[in-house]
Amino acid sequence: MLSVRDVSMIYQKGKKEALKNINLEIAEGEFTALLGQNGAGKSTLINILAGNVKKTQGSVSIGGYDLDKKELETKKIIGIVPQDTGYDFVFTVDEALKKQSGYFGIKNNKAYIDEVLEALYLTEKRSARIRDLSGGMRRRFLIAKALVHKPKILILDEPTAGVDIEMRHTLYDFLVKLHQSGTTIILTTHYIEEAEKLCKRIVIIDGGKIIADEPKEELMDAFSRESIIEVHFDQALNLADFDFLSDYHPHIEDKTRLQLKASKKDLSKVFRQLSEKNLEFTNLVVERPKLEDIYLNIIKH
Ligand SMILES: Nc1ncnc2c1ncn2[C@@H]1O[C@H](COP(=O)(O)OP(=O)(O)OP(=O)(O)O)[C@@H](O)[C@H]1O
Ligand SMILES: [Mg+2]
Structure with a gap:
């Protein structure tokens, strides 16, 4: 479903080697946590998959399409919830979601958008401008935006940062349902209990390298002697x-x-x-x- 081969990334600014030979294979239906400290390289990897950052080396294939050759096709397969919430400030929730649907050439998307907004408790905010949403609401808006084209893979970069505890649990239920309905999910979080609760596979990245990649239960058993x-x-x-x-x-x-x-x-x-x-x-x-x-x-x- 998603295949990352020997991907390295050196940012020109600062000559920082943010990723070093990353290899990662994600199969359909997986629910994977991508964990790591600040600056480990998680967002860099996600931004490469999203096509927002150009990797220095290696190859990525998404749903069988090579990211370098078929970027548009790969964009249809993944939905990305970015870590940075500073987008679409002047638009209302409805306008931004309509615009995003248009980007994918989807016309009559209202019923589905209604459903997503309802599930994310955003129905009441659909006429609010993005800049007037609270931080937690803006994160939920970004999840809605990532879902407008019903992507097969959803990648969330710290979707629950700054989200209150009750809403976080609502989001967990939402993600579990989404996963059960067949969506492949990759989740980045600093709330490790979130990964423990939701994910089946744990990938840990440190200093731009993958230092652990195991089924959660095996990882926990190995350390639970x-x-x-x-x-x-x-x-x-x-x-x-x-x-x-x-x-x-x-x-x-x-x-x-x-x-x-x-x-x-x-x-x-x-x-x-x-x-x-x-x-x-x-x-x-x-x-x-x-x-x-x-x-x-x-x-x-
Ligand atoms: N646009 C950029 N230009 C130069 N260096 C960058 C850029 N973006 C990230 N970096 C550097 O790359 C490294 C990895 O950053 P990245 O944002 O991928 O980490 P992260 O794992 O997502 O961290 P966090 O948990 O804080 O979000 C860091 O050293 C960071 O300073
Ligand atoms: Mg990050």
């Missing part, structure tokens, strides 16, 4: 009383919570040792690392 066990008590604890658990790195949090680290295979042993002591605890929580912890770990190394 050690779970954190937290045992809550209703009285202050003394670390010396837990010497019998010394293999599991006991540690006391907030005076009343005992924390242990154990591999999956040792979990039952830990529980047995705890119960043999007849300790009166009030709660017991086993947590596997979140994608955020795993992400930080990968970035650090």
